[in-house]
Amino acid sequence: MRLAPAVRIALAVVPLTFLACFFGWPVVAIIARGLSVDAVREVLTDPGLRSVAWFTLWQAAASTLLTVAAGLLPAYVLARFRFPGRAIVLALVTVPFVLPTVVVGAAFLALLPPSLDQTVAAILAAHVYFNLAVVIRTVGTLWAQLDPRLEEAARTLGASPLQVMWRVTLPLLRPAIVAAASITFLFTFTSFGVIRILGGPRHVTLEVEIWRLTTQAFQLPTAAALAFLQLLAVTGLMVWWSGAQQRQAVALRLRPRGTAAVPRTSGQRFLVGATVAALVAVVAVPLSRLVVGSFTQGDGYGFAAWRALAADSGDGPANRPVADPLDAVITSLRFAAIATVLAVVIGGAAACAIAYSRRGAHLLDAGLMLPLGTSAVTVGFGLLITMDRRPLDLRGSWVLIPIAHAVVAVPFVVRAVLPNLRSIDPRLRDAAATLGAAPGRVWREIDLPFLRRALVAGAGFAFAISLGEFGATSFLTRVGDQTMPIAIGRLLGRPSALNLSQAYALATVLMVLTLAAVLAVDRLRGESSTF
Amino acid sequence: MLAVEDVSVRFGPRWVLQGVELVVRSNEVVGLLGPSGSGKSTLLRVIAGLLPPDAGRVRWDGEDVTQLPTHRRRFGLVFQDHQLFPHRDVGANVGFGLAVAGRPKAEVRARVAELLELVGLKGFEHRAVGSLSGGEAQRVALARALAPRPRLLLLDEPLGALDRELHDRLAVELRALLKQVGIAGVHVTHDRGEAEMVADRVLTMDDLHARARPSSGNGRFPESGGSGTTSP
Numbered sequence: 153m154r155l156a157p158a159v160r161i162a163l164a165v166v167p168l169t170f171l172a173c174f175f176g177w178p179v180v181a182i183i184a185r186g187l188s189v190d191a192v193r194e195v196l197t198d199p200g201l202r203s204v205a206w207f208t209l210w211q212a213a214a215s216t217l218l219t220v221a222a223g224l225l226p227a228y229v230l231a232r233f234r235f236p237g238r239a240i241v242l243a244l245v246t247v248p249f250v251l252p253t254v255v256v257g258a259a260f261l262a263l264l265p266p267s268l269d270q271t272v273a274a275i276l277a278a279h280v281y282f283n284l285a286v287v288i289r290t291v292g293t294l295w296a297q298l299d300p301r302l303e304e305a306a307r308t309l310g311a312s313p314l315q316v317m318w319r320v321t322l323p324l325l326r327p328a329i330v331a332a333a334s335i336t337f338l339f340t341f342t343s344f345g346v347i348r349i350l351g352g353p354r355h356v357t358l359e360v361e362i363w364r365l366t367t368q369a370f371q372l373p374t375a376a377a378l379a380f381l382q383l384l385a386v387t388g389l390m391v392w393w394s395g396a397q398q399r400q401a402v403a404l405r406l407r408p409r410g411t412a413a414v415p416r417t418s419g420q421r422f423l424v425g426a427t428v429a430a431l432v433a434v435v436a437v438p439l440s441r442l443v444v445g446s447f448t449q450g451d452g453y454g455f456a457a458w459r460a461l462a463a464d465s466g467d468g469p470a471n472r473p474v475a476d477p478l479d480a481v482i483t484s485l486r487f488a489a490i491a492t493v494l495a496v497v498i499g500g501a502a503a504c505a506i507a508y509s510r511r512g513a514h515l516l517d518a519g520l521m522l523p524l525g526t527s528a529v530t531v532g533f534g535l536l537i538t539m540d541r542r543p544l545d546l547r548g549s550w551v552l553i554p555i556a557h558a559v560v561a562v563p564f565v566v567r568a569v570l571p572n573l574r575s576i577d578p579r580l581r582d583a584a585a586t587l588g589a590a591p592g593r594v595w596r597e598i599d600l601p602f603l604r605r606a607l608v609a610g611a612g613f614a615f616a617i618s619l620g621e622f623g624a625t626s627f628l629t630r631v632g633d634q635t636m637p638i639a640i641g642r643l644l645g646r647p648s649a650l651n652l653s654q655a656y657a658l659a660t661v662l663m664v665l666t667l668a669a670v671l672a673v674d675r676l677r678g679e680s681s682t683f
Numbered sequence: 684m685l686a687v688e689d690v691s692v693r694f695g696p697r698w699v700l701q702g703v704e705l706v707v708r709s710n711e712v713v714g715l716l717g718p719s720g721s722g723k724s725t726l727l728r729v730i731a732g733l734l735p736p737d738a739g740r741v742r743w744d745g746e747d748v749t750q751l752p753t754h755r756r757r758f759g760l761v762f763q764d765h766q767l768f769p770h771r772d773v774g775a776n777v778g779f780g781l782a783v784a785g786r787p788k789a790e791v792r793a794r795v796a797e798l799l800e801l802v803g804l805k806g807f808e809h810r811a812v813g814s815l816s817g818g819e820a821q822r823v824a825l826a827r828a829l830a831p832r833p834r835l836l837l838l839d840e841p842l843g844a845l846d847r848e849l850h851d852r853l854a855v856e857l858r859a860l861l862k863q864v865g866i867a868g869v870h871v872t873h874d875r876g877e878a879e880m881v882a883d884r885v886l887t888m889d890d891l892h893a894r895a896r897p898s899s900g901n902g903r904f905p906e907s908g909g910s911g912t913t914s915p
Contacts, residue, residue, distance in 0.1 A: 299766065301762055301766045302766050304731075304733050305762060305768075305827075307733065307753040308731050308753055308754075308756075308758060308759055308760040308828070308837075309759070309780035309783065310754050310757065310780045310831050311779070311780075312754050313752075315783045319779075319782075319783065320768060323770045324768075324769070324770060416734075416735065417735055
């Protein structure tokens with residue numbers, strides 16, 4: 153679409169300025185501070201920090217391996233078999249992935265026996281739970297399009313089912329498996345909420361250590377050096393990954409309509425039934441334990457925790473409340489509304505700029521995706537160390553929190569809007585123009601209707617992301633500005649019986665609000681979740 | 684000797700095969716004719732063990748192999764669109780069956796070279812599968828199916844996607860090759876000319892059904908209710 157140059161420039165400048173101020177500058181500041189030789193030397197020689205780095209690495213590797221191992225069978229069943237309720241199961245599997253990390257952490261705290269509290273097993277279980285959908289959906293999408301006759305050919309050549317899996321299926325699925333493993337590794341390497349809630353003081357990752365050094369120990373130089381090393385590691389991983397994707401490209405003849413078939417043999421029916429039952433149980437049990445936990449009162453059940461949500465409560469030291477749950481709900485909703493408006497305006501402008509410009513669109517697109525690969529802790533820490541001087545002295549102002557949420561959400565809005573804009577047939581605009589519509593009118597009549605639905609979907613994503621954001625908020629929160637995840641984190645940090653039930657009640661509220669936002673998006677997009 | 688006895692297959696309410704009978708003697712190639720949707724490919728899948736029949740048996744030399752898994756049947760299958768493994772080169776494709784059988788590498792290499800020479804693709808071992816022309820891919824698929832020395836070769840529209848001239852040339856070659864190897868085969872096609880060029884004996888799908896139910900006047904799809912709509 154032809155736009156006046158001034159409009160085009162404005163569309164690009166607004167998102168670029170926002171991201172330069174609230175993402176680019178903070179990241180540069182981290183690098184500038186982290187590059188200090190002394191700090192890096194301290195980080196690399198301190199045995200405590202080295203063990204933190206080692207733990208971060210191996211728990212991420214173990215989580216990734218376990219998630220891939222657990223996800224392959226369900227991916228196969230959901231990709232290759234048609235059965236009643238398949239779409240529902242597929243949607244259900246995705247639920248843990250869209251839930252805030254604090255909700256997953258709280259659910260596993262409610263689920264696991266005290267003997268597993270603060271153990272590596274609890275962390276790994278929660279990570280597998282959270283990322284299972286990544287493996288099932290990424291690998292399943294390719295598996296559904298893989299021609300089953302390739303495997304049949306191998307069987308007629310004398311390969312046993314195991315040999316077929318090992319020599320044909322897995323090699324062909326490798327690109328999807330590598331992609332899913334990379335995403336899972338990235339998420340678990342930068343895991344913050346789950347570790348904060350389930351790890352206790354003994355199991356600390358780089359993210360949690362950066363947060364601890366900043367907000368508890370006030371050792372900013374060391375924290376900056378850690379954040380810098382973390383940024384390097386994540387960037388390195390992303391570079392390796394995009395290279396690996398290109399190297400692995402095997403020309404597959406895919407069958408885009410899918411290859412799912414009705415299970416024929418009793419063995420297949422058993423496999424499908426057992427897998428579906430296991431998936432439903434795995435997804436539902438922790439979440440229902442969370443809800444049950446919110447009604448636990450002493451040895452029985454009751455509404456004490458829910459009633460206490462309204463009161464200024466929570467048993468803290470010296471009878472001071474650790475959190476004000478109802479206030480946290482209102483604060484969260486307020487911040488989410490502001491973050492959503494910011495993200496939709498900036499993301500929408502960016503998507504238009506990318507869709508309507510020929511030169512530089514690719515660069516803008518890539519630049520806008522950067523926050524997606526950066527951890528929330530990096531965003532929060534970066535904002536904390538930069539927004540303390542003129543002209544942007546926002547230290548101690550609550551606006552930094554919705555701004556941080558918007559930085560995290562903008563890439564999702566762009567991703568929601570851009571495909572819709574690109575799908576508009578340019579001849580529609582030509583037709584409108586030949587019918588006498590001026591450029592502004594063409595945009596209103598043709599582009600805006602497409603844009604509207606996508607923007608609402610993007611708004612839903614932004615809202616859900618803001619509600620559950622924990623990593624960046626942990627750095628920026630002040631007394632009186634607690635969001636729901638922060639309040640849950642505080643309540644779980646001082647576990648009395650009532651605090652625990654209250655945290656579960658608040659996590660239940662957060663879960664319901666998040667799922668409502670995501671469900672609304674799904675409705676609007678109108679496409680059911682099939683591979 | 685292959686014997687298909689009273690085999691029936693149902694997809695949902697629709698009977699694709701019902702009471703099918705077929706005998707293929709050693710060293711005999713049977714051509715099987717039928718329009719698309721007549722169940723030819725389904726029958727091949729039942730014989731190969733890729734699809735369990737709802738009723739009936741498949742025997743080889745008198746032994747019931749209906750329950751024998753595909754990979755132990757030693758029935759080779761050539762697919763219409765080759766289904767060459769895209770992540771392996773030509774040599775590894777042809778050698779696949781021997782490799783999974785655990786044959787020594789030197790033996791696999793020799794056999795691959797022998798078969799590639801047989802199908803006229805000498806020295807193609809290290810070519811990428813994606814770089815092959817349609818006719819070359821078809822020859823590789825044939826070499827791959829023959830390499831593990833199957834006792835029966837099933838050919839599912841093996842020359843379907845080729846242009847006319849190449850098709851006719853390959854049909855003659857295929858016939859010569861099958862006779863040279865001396866293998867029993869079932870060759871499925873919708874092209875009568877091709878069937879007559881390749882096979883010793885040509886049957887139609889209706890022959891297979893009629894033989895089973897000579898007195899049945901109700902047609903083959905009793906549960907679909909449309910008995911008068913299928914004309915032979």
